[in-house]
Amino acid sequence: MAKKRLMKLEDLLAFKLIGRIAISPDGTRVAFELKRADAAENKNFTQLMLADTRSGEVRPLTEAGEHNDLRPKWSRNGKFIAFLSTREKKTSALYVLPLDGGEPHRITDLDGDVHDFDISPDGRRIVYTYQPITERQKLERDGKSEDVQKQATYKHITRLTHKLDGAGFWNGHRTHVWIVSVAGGKPKQLSRGDYDDSEPRFSPDGRRVSYVSNRTDDPDRMFDQADVYVVPATGGPARRVTQAPGSCEGHSWSPDGKTIAFVGSVHKPGDWWKHDAHVHLVPSAGGKPRELARDVDADHLNVTIGDLAGSMFEALPPIFSRDGRTVYFLASRRGATELCARSLSARRTRVAVGGKVNVYAAQRAANADVFALAIGTATNPGDIYIFDAAQDAPPRRLTNVNKWLERVELVEPEEFELSSGGVKLQCWVLKPPGFRANRKYPAIVEIHGGPQAQYGYSMFHEMQWLAARGYVVAYTNPRGSAGYGNAFRKCIVGDWGNLDYKDVRKLGDWVFSRRWVDKTRVGVTGGSYGGFMTNWIIGHESRYRAAVTQRSVVNMETMFGSSDFGHVIVSEIGGPPWKGRDKMLRQSPIKYVEKMRTPLLIIHSEQDLRCPINEAEQLFVSLKYLGREVEYVAFEGESHGLSRGGRPQNRLERLRRICGWFDRYMK
Structure with missing residues (x-):
């Protein structure tokens, strides 16, 4: 057997990543998104592939190109697949691909973006959400940038929620539900109003369309509220289904059309942080939702993070069995995201697919209880598996999209447990x-973002590469993380830097006490909330030799007014400023900047709207003014999600900078 090689930096661009999946009605084929990095073009593109569940053969479903093909869905008769694509003028439009031959044909215009859609049970109509683009966006789309420069260019902002990281500023147009024939033609608008709508879904009989919308008096202020609405597929007044305050996403219909399931919680406006997102059921005729699986004290969606995973934090719609008697859903706990099953007549939930896995996508075949799953592990970002719910057997692996990993010496994370303040x-x-226990190694403590997320059985190229470079890499899920119950998750709300810091410090103690770790060569890094904690650590202790803070929170007061989520997480950061300035300052790393003496590299993205770049600049200018060892790298044109979805060359450069900083001080 040939000797395996070490993980390399450039391997980051070799990964092919499976995203959303769609299994054919008879369960014999799976269409799926496959994302790739194009180093030459310095862009990421997504193509649709098709896998045969019997032979394992995988072939392209759509042609690769400088565009993205997304969200494949099968017609109920299996004769065509519909999908979204940016192949024409980079506008997200809806296409239909006949499977008996022929090219995809577009059925929506290019004067707006289609976000989501569903196919009617008879295969004749498609319902979709659509947001028009502005006249300026049309000029830019058509390559007429000179015409734009001749006009006044400005943003007139009237909404509290007026921007979103990764998407930019709101263009002034709402997203609504439309319906159109599969053959194309003139579409019909089904929803209206000064609201945004999402998740259009046909009822099993095709007569009704459901969607999710926040139609409260002030949706921007009451951001954590949403309901399921139902409208006749022919048009007419919408009817509110979920008759209780709370959140709602990822909804689905039962086979008989009598029940709608969704992921969310019942709570008063502003109380979102008190509740995990759980599966609920509500009569499709309307009523108060009831919680289905209270015994699963975890988020019923994927919150397991990695730098390669495809669908984190997207609520998978609960999946009804073919007979409608069992509901399948994801649950993230203790580092894993599992597929759980709850019989409607049972009092307990069982794990259908579990273990040290990260299940991040799932769908049942329309005509059988056969599932397609996308499953990753700590050493594989994800492949497609077939799971037959009627058989007492583990899922069968169907694809191997990163076969080249078999030639790489990967490190299996070693799990251990620490006690901190009465919690494990x-x-x-x-x-x-x-690794040799008689040697001394440099070490790095990694801290995840969120904080309501979890490390676990999801692959990190970054950590594997740092290990290959000779570093010990340690990480944990401190209090405030998801995966260990609601009490564990919410105990740091309005109190960042207390219990969570004690937990990360406990991990640091463990690292510094290992006989195979060189105590003079230990570093710390993290991004987003992990960047906050990195800043907090070096403002409260000086034992780390070097630190790298990424897309971090520095000042809670400025976060409130400048972050796209500042008003959303106001309770989490101790605000608003005019009521909680002292509390916000106490939780702000900038308060402790004079105590920061650890050499620090600051990495941030110029287009980060979640933790805006002024956070990085405050920290850099303060430390530079104090004469500290600090450098600052700002990535142009990137958002908060640089490490996972940024341009390929920027993702490589980010890792070069991180490792280069630690090498400078620790090797």
Whole structure:
């Protein structure tokens, strides 16, 4: 057997990543998104592929190109697949691909973006959500940038929620539900009003269309509210189904059309942080939702993070069995995201597909209880598996899209447990390939973002590469993380830097006490909330030799007014400023900047709207003014999600900078 090689930096661009999946009605084929990085074009593109569940053969479903093909869905008769694509003028439009031959044909215009859609049970109509673009966007779309420069260019902002990281500023047009024939033609608008609508879905009989919308008196202020609405597929007044305050996403119909399931919680406006997102059921005729699986004290969606995973934080619609008696859903707990099953007549939930896995996509075949799953692990970003719910057997692996990994010496994380303040912390450590206990290694403590997320059985190229470079890498899920119950998650709300810091410090103590770690060469890094904690650590202790803070929170007061989510997380950061200035300052790393003496690299993205770049600039200018060792790298044109979805060359450069900083001080 040939000797395996070490993970390389450039391997980051070799990964092919499976995203959303769609299994054919008879369960014999699976269409799926496959994302790739194009190093030459310095862009990421997504193509649709088709896998045969019997032979395992995988072939392209759509042609690769400088565009993205997304969200494949099968017609109920299996004769065509509909999908979204940016192949024409980079506008997201709806296409239909006949499977008996022929090219995809577009059925929506290019004067707006289609976000989501569904196909009617008879295969004749498609319902979709659509947001028009502005006249300026049309000029830019058509390459007429000179015409734009001749006009006054400005943004007139009237809404509290007026921007979103990764999407930019709101263009002034709402997203509504439309319906059109599969053959194309003139569409009909089904929803209206000064609201945004999402998740259009046909009822099983095709006569009704459901969608999710926040139609409260002030949706921007009451951001955590949403309901399911139902409208006749022929048009008419909408009817509110979920008759209780709370959140709602990822909804689905039962086979008999009598029940709608969704992921969310019942709560008063502003109380979102008190509740995990759980599966609920509500009569489709309307009523108060009831919680289905209270015994699963975890988020019923995927919150397991990685730098390669495809669908984190997107609520998978609950999946009814073919007979409608069982509901399947995802649950993230103790580092894993599992597929759970709850019989409507049972009092307990069982794990259908579990273990040290990250299930991030799932769909049942329309005519059988056969599932297609996208499953990743700590050493594989994800492949498609077939799971037959009627058989007492584990899922069968169908694809191997990153076969080249078989030639790479990957490190399996070692799991261990620490006690901190009366709670048990789940922790992991990656040791360098060829590890020897009688040697001394440099080490890095990694801290995840969120904070309501979890490390676990999801692959990180970053950590594997750092281990291959000779670093010990340790990480944990401190209090405030998801995956360990609602009390564990919400105990740091309005109190960042207390219990969570004690937990991360406990992990640091463990690292510094290992006989195979060089205590003079230990670093710390993290992004977003992990960047906050990195800043907090070096403002409260000086034992780390170097630190890298990424897309971080520095000042809670400025976060409130400048972040796209500032008003959303106001309770989490101790605000608003005019009521909680002292509390916000106490939780702000900038308060402790004079105590920061650890050499620090600041990495941020210029287009980050979640943790705006002024956070990085405040920290850099303060430390530079104080004469500290600090450098600052700002990535142009990137958003908060640089590490996972940024341009390929920027993602590589980010890792070069991180490793280069640690090498400078720790090697």
